[in-house]
Amino acid sequence: MELSFVGLLRAFWVATILPILIASMPSSRLSSFHGAVMGFAKRGKIMQSPSSKFTVPQKFFCHFYVFAVVWTTILLLPTWIYAYRMVPVEQEYRVWSYVFLLLLMEIQVCRRAFESFYVFKYSPSARLHILGYLIGIL
Known part of the structure; x- marks a missing residue:
């Protein structure tokens, strides 16, 4: 199976966006994951x-x-x-x-x-x- 640039780019975007979407789900079981993702987003x-x-x-x-x-x-x-x-x-x-x-x-x-x-x-x-x-x- 040949990996194309477009395929790699799509995989990168999915891998980048998926944690944000999961952390955005309103579930108490995901609170530690939400905290970890928000830790990377903090600024100022x-x-x-x-x-x-x-x-x-x-x-x-x-x-x-x-x-x-x-x-x-x-x-x-x-x-x-x-x-x-x-x-x-x-x-x-x-x-x-x-x-x-x-x-x-x-x-x-x-x-x-x-x-x-x-x-x-x-x-x-x-x-x-x-x-x-x-x-x-x-």
């Missing part, structure tokens, strides 16, 4: 000192948006060139809708990057859990 004022050693400054949010701008641009440009030059007529609407969606995403991540650099003023004590940071980058 609600983070307790034992878990604060696995944190990064909250101003590292800038990395998410720099990475997103680069990645979205890498996806947008070849898709746009393909849509403009090589798309078959029967696929034209579909490909241009992808270009439009990628363009909207590019605008969104550029806006968030601008806000992150020039609008938000993160407190020096504001922290983000390292696992949340790494998952966000992936």
Whole structure:
């Protein structure tokens, strides 16, 4: 059985989202699991000192948006060139809708990057859990 990139990406998303969905279930039997998942999600004022050693400054949010701008641009440009030059007529609407969606995403991540650099003023004590940071980058 050959593993494709799309298959691996789907497996990653399921493995990432499934614990959150399970922890969101209102069951007393899942309270310890809920506490463990919430421990990874804590940031800022609600983070307790034992878990604060696995944190990064909250101003590292800038990395998410720099990475997103680069990645979205890498996806947008070849898709746009393909849509403009090589798309078959029967696929034209579909490909241009992808270009439009990628363009909207590019605008969104550029806006968030601008806000992150020039609008938000993160407190020096504001922290983000390292696992949340790494998952966000992936």
